Amino acid sequence: VVLVQIYLPIAELPVNVLLLLGMGIAVGFVSGMFGIGGGFLMTPLLIFIGIPPAVAVASVTTHIAASSFSGAINYWRRGALDPALATMLLAGGVLGTGAGVWLFSLLRSLGQLDITIGLSYVTLLGAVGVLMIGEGIRAMLRHRQGKTLAVRRGGSHTWVHGLPFKIRFKQSRIYVSAIPVWAIGFVIGFVGAVMGIGGGFLLVPMLIYVLRVPTNVVIGTSMVLTLVTMALATVMHATTNHLVDAVLALILMVGGVVGAQFGTRAAQRIRSEQLRLLLGLLVLAVGLRFAFELVVMPDELFSIRLLGGA
């Protein structure tokens, strides 16, 4: 039993390899099932088992880069991604990641990183979770009543479609301004770097509801953005904060890619609106867990951090 303990060189503590592998497989299963990176589950789990939050956030970016790359390759083979749209999203995503890593370093030196991560999780996960659950329930009711709903509402234009610099994305069959595309990319890159999440669970609904991207190319395209922003975040976190634990990331990745295969298979047996409802419940649960921690009086009010980095 002692043999499975491994000392993490950057986190500077020993952890159980089997526990990490198990977490990788579990989160990988979820990520394969829903076509997301799973960072919003992995980061809190790592913090829960005692990995310093800053190391957890920085190392999870590496883990997500691996799982989104293997996912992106699969979607690429099936032609289920839009390279042009992904490139435009990336233009904003790269800037957003840079800004996010900068804010991460600043908050860390001010001692407000943990609270920011906590508040962001509560707000984002709470809102997205509730929206997804609502949408999932409505879709299931429609299904029960035998009605079908076209996900692509062709004629329904919003103010987003009135913006200038319009570009035609052939694969996605949309004609839309570059401004919201860049903005979405920026937001995802930014949020991802600060919170240690890929942002897939945010990006997918944004692409569907704001840009009206057809569902068949959404996940593949979102994975390309996630892949590049997370790989970039890894390099930036490693350069500025020296917090990426390669050993930790490696164990998580190995578990993650295995789990993802089972997740993908499981997803094929569940209807898509049920999947969305399940994901919504999961997202909301994680958000509530963070809310609980912020509101309930902690058993220790003091915290300690080394001056001048880890």
Next chain:
Amino acid sequence: MAAARTVLFGVLAVLAAAPAAKAERLVTSLSNYRVLITSNFTGADLVLFGSVERDAATVARRGGYDVVVTVSGPSQGVVIRRKERVFGIWVNTESRIFIDAPSYLVMGSNRPLAEIADTAVRRQFATGLDQLVVSQLAGGSVSPVAQNDFFRGGLIRLKTREGLYSQDENAITFLTPNLFRAEIPIPANAPIGTYEIDAKLFADGVVIARDRSAFEIVKVGFEQFVAVVAHDHGALYGLATAGMALLIGFFASVVFRRD
């Protein structure tokens, strides 16, 4: 056990060769002067053997001897923060900077410190976690922190919870009236660096002899390689890690390819 026996013989050999002296002298030897952190490091237990050296001219001590061993790790600058409730949520508000907090502080003795010496003596020799002396940086000037300071109490509590500070009043066993062994626990999260050992010999409530030595904790092999590269060549390390992620992702997509 074999190592401990060797150390014991070593101490006895030193004893035999020691020159004549009137007051007691304290001689110690540690089981291991270099603790190596490898990938399976889960902490270590060091053993310090010590001998009270006396000769025919030394006065008899009716109360017997007491020993207190203090081991302190590299001192660090730390920020201690206190959470307060703001608009219903717990947020870090006040903070203090302590410039010289020991990263590790373990005190071992053969009986309760209060029975060994009175408060004045313990304060003079900083004996006991409650006598920890730290300095704070405030407004550009350095001043000692008061003993009843809440932030100092927070530091001691947090470090104790992490296993890095401890006070064990049974850590030292006298094997004979003049020969003792002290156990020094090194937790897995102990930082690397030089650790100082300060062994004090007490008789009738006063310090009569002292012996200082040091050992070091170092990362070796793969652990050291990763830590050094991550710190000194951050960009390269980041690129290599990201490259590893892509490689694993690629292999996964090939291995699990379904068509």
